[in-house]
Amino acid sequence: MFENILMVLLGVITTYWVVTLFKKKEKKELTEKQSAVLLEKIKSVCKLITVEGEFAEIYHHENIKDHFLGLLSSKRKALIVINAKVHIGYDLAKLKMYANTVDKKIVIEHMPQPEVLAIEPDMKYYDIKNGLFNRFASEDLTVLNKEAKQHILDKIPESGLMITARKEALQAILMIEKIVETIDWELDYSALKIEDKTIEKLK
Secondary structure, eight states: OHHHHHHHHHHHHHHHHHHHHHHHHHHHHHHHHHHHHHHHHHHHHOEEEEEEEEEEEEEEEEEEEEETTTTEEEEEEEEEEEEEEEEEEEEGGGOEEEEETTTTEEEEEEOOOOEEEEEEEEEEEEEEEOOSSOOOOHHHHHHHHHHHHHHHHHHHHHHTHHHHHHHTHHHHHHHHHHHHHTTTOEEEOTTOOOOOOOOBOOO
């Protein structure tokens, strides 16, 4: 009789232990899956625009070529009016973060610097003058477009847009926090420090 009761008790204890073990394993797998999906979800947002700026610039291009051993020079020039829209923000794919599955936290270790995410230039050419031996070819206009775009990029540091974008870093953090809260996790950015660096230019 006692042996039967003991066998039943052992069976109950063993069943409870096995069920508990499986539940813990399932919970761990679910938590790990949640964290993986969450990290991918944050990275999939990729680029977050926090500041938009508009530029209106006049760009002068002048090129002089010497011919006949420097005895004759030929000059070409052009005047370009540039109206450009610049988007500055954060590339969230560069975030350094990890998931703390025990406390259900996403921990951000490093926030990338704001950078130029896009530039939309609208260029109009005026006063195009070709030299006798120095004329504009189609490939020269492509070079001019690149020069004009670089001219706008060079103006960004003095415009104050990067400073404004750094101040708007909290907007990026709050957006990530909202994503994390969708599955009842917590965002930990206590170690975060946004450093003051120079502009990272658009490639």
